[in-house]
Amino acid sequence: MSRPSLFRYASPAVFYPLAGRLWPWFAVLAAGLAMAGLWIGLLVAPTDAQQGDAYRIIFIHVPAAWMSMLIYLVMAGYAALSLIFNTRLSAMMMRALAPTGALFTVVALWTGALWGRPTWGAWWVWDARLTSELILLFLYLGFIALQAAIDDPRRADRAGALVALVGAVNVPIIYFSVTWWNTLHQGASISLTRAPTMAHEMITAMLLVTFAAWSYAVAIALFRVRLIIRDREQQAAWMQESSEGR
């Protein structure tokens, strides 16, 4: 009886109301942090000497890029948990995170393009980081497509978990090969995420928005996992009885 304390929360019936109580807090936290971060980033932080005000895109670009990678890692973590312990909830969390991860990847790519155009005159540069980010998007899309194609939830969970893990194992290989390809083909090119010598307001703003993005991802994942649980366990007795089931 020493283990169940934590494993208790792996039961959808226990986690469902917990997630319901938690997500509004994370949503509020996300909104507050985002407002504080953008206030400092857009209104307080000084104009950069080299890039002018175009650099202010960094306050969403870098947090989005970080979150896109973090979410994939967390997904792979849940994938491992679901395959090792065969917990349904881990797989549901993995599923709940994927669309948000893909969204942050798109945001990172889009803001990268809008930053690249004024900074070095091209919407898209085959820079190692941009290219890796693009491949990360493809990994997300493959995962989502596979999950969507499988009707049986149990099989979808296990197949998705395997694909997420295989992808995570391959990410370092892909990143290494893309970096190598980039150095061979372009020589030392501009590095996109190298911040212009950052004033500390800039760093504060960037970190605030990063935590905002993190809270947003947590809130959305908790909300979505509740929907997934409802989709799947509509017939379960606990869902029928609890008024929380709504």
Add this chain to the structure above:
Amino acid sequence: MSPVIALLRRDLLLAWRRKSDATTALGFFVIVASLFPLAVGADATLLRAIGPGVIWVGALLATLLGLPRLFAADQDDGTLEQMLLAPQALPVMVMAKIAAHWIVCGLPLCLVAPVLGLQYGLPTDALLVLVAGLLLGTPIVCLLAAIGAALTLGLRGGGVLVSVVVLPLDVPVLILGAGAVDATLNGLGAQAHLSLLGALLIVFLLATPWVVAFALRIASD
């Protein structure tokens, strides 16, 4: 005769009796590679520059073409179920099936590639590197695609799905394989590329059959 050899022989025999699968992939490869000059123009310098990449992408897609069906026939006639129940280790049998598929579909691509390379004006040493790279790289593509084939077993639209799931993972192979030919063309030597490709092949040979076996068990639960 060991069951693994028997399985390999059976798959090769089946492919021999139904040659169209192998020849379709080969035909696709040749046609795709020949379409590019028509699209970008017959400028010799340009063709030599894009040749390695075009041939590699063509080979990648052609290898992926037949793979989604890798386990489908076996599932339809119940052989797969026997394999899952058999006392022999499933990863080893999976390995035999992938090997058979590569011999039927991958190897001919590697052998035809130099002819296409000539169309793009690649010199002899680059052609040799191209073949060496394809010989090391196409098995990796087969191994990775086998994971996808196993996971999508029996699903609607399985073929396209395999490509979407697996193609991002093929990026390193593509970079190293096409890069090897490029490096030769630029007089840099392709040894580093080919060594890394070989290292990848060894890692994937050791790891993938277990993953595919696991995926097969997921799909046929």
Add this chain to the structure above:
Amino acid sequence: MVWNSVSEFVAMGGYGVYVWGAYAVTAVLLLIEVLQLRSHRRALDADRPAGAPRLPPAR
């Protein structure tokens, strides 16, 4: 505050299109995700209104 006027803030030193383009699209994408989740929940609510009789198990 680094800006002297609202129009200066909007112009972003001449990079307004890029900066606001980035922020606007991000906001729209996040909004779409939130709305999509909300409509998903609505659909589930409509499926089983409050106090609906217990459904027999599907399987």
